[in-house]
Amino acid sequence: MHRMKSTARFALPLACCIFILASPLSAQEKPAPVPAPPAATATAPAANPADVKSADAILAAIYDVISGPAGQPRDWNRFRSLFAPGARLIPVVEKKNEPLKIRALSPDEYAGLADPYFMKNGFFERESARHEEKYANILEAFSTYESRRAAADPKPFARGINSFQLFFDGSRWWIVTIYWQEETPENPLPEKYLPSGK
Numbered sequence: 428m429h430r431m432k433s434t435a436r437f438a439l440p441l442a443c444c445i446f447i448l449a450s451p452l453s454a455q456e457k458p459a460p461v462p463a464p465p466a467a468t469a470t471a472p473a474a475n476p477a478d479v480k481s482a483d484a485i486l487a488a489i490y491d492v493i494s495g496p497a498g499q500p501r502d503w504n505r506f507r508s509l510f511a512p513g514a515r516l517i518p519v520v521e522k523k524n525e526p527l528k529i530r531a532l533s534p535d536e537y538a539g540l541a542d543p544y545f546m547k548n549g550f551f552e553r554e555s556a557r558h559e560e561k562y563a564n565i566l567e568a569f570s571t572y573e574s575r576r577a578a579a580d581p582k583p584f585a586r587g588i589n590s591f592q593l594f595f596d597g598s599r600w601w602i603v604t605i606y607w608q609e610e611t612p613e614n615p616l617p618e619k620y621l622p623s624g625k
Contacts (some may be wrong), residue, residue: 471534474508479599482566485509486554486591489602493541494551496577501545503538510534511594511601519608529606551575555586556622566593571620572607586610588620 478488492506516532532540544550556571568591573583587609594601610616 470512471510472504472508474599475505476599478505478509479601482559482561482568482593482595482600485593485600485602486557486568486570489605490552490554490572493545494553494578495545495549497549498546501538501542503542506538507534509602511603514602515604517604517606549576551578551580554589556620558620564595564597566595567591568593569620571616571622586616588616 475488477484479485488505489509492502492509495501514534516534516537517529518532520528520530522528552572552574554570555573558569560567570589570591572587572589574585575583587607590604590606591602592604592606594603608614
């Protein structure tokens with residue numbers, strides 16, 4: 428996912444909402460709502476068991492579900508199915524000449540902001556390195572991400588850290604929080620968070 432700038436740069440956890448969130452949306456700029464889960468239930472859609480069987484699986488699923496070429500609809504029900512009730516996606520937002528801020532989004536809010544961008548732009552995000560800490564049923568992962576406009580692009584247009592907080596309920600894994608910040612010249616990624624040799 429990806430920090431906010433006043434120019435149109437995007438990356439995920441989760442990260443493509445950066446430019447959109449850098450300035451308030453006017454009534455004319457508000458994106459069309461992404462279809463919401465059925466009103467009869469307040470819970471997330473049922474997850475594919477393969478997506479939530481392990482920490483590795485749920486992290487692979489979140490990167491996969493937001494990635495794709497321009498115009499390819501994302502499976503927002505699959506996206507929602509990965510998140511615990513009350514989960515949040517929290518980008519660090521930067522606007523020129525203003526202090527850094529954070530903005531907390533629900534999965535539905537993220538989907539509503541990201542969907543119009545994905546309809547117009549290719550976006551592929553993958554994990555390049557990870558550092559984990561686990562205790563009992565909770566796990567925190569510092570996941571280094573690389574964002575590309577096409578899967579075959581040799582170099583990413585953005586990199587950063589997605590900080591994931593995960594929960595295992597005894598039968599499946601859930602994403603509780605994705606908190607992320609994009610790399611900048613002033614804050615390069617430390618070597619320990621890069622793949623070996625990079």
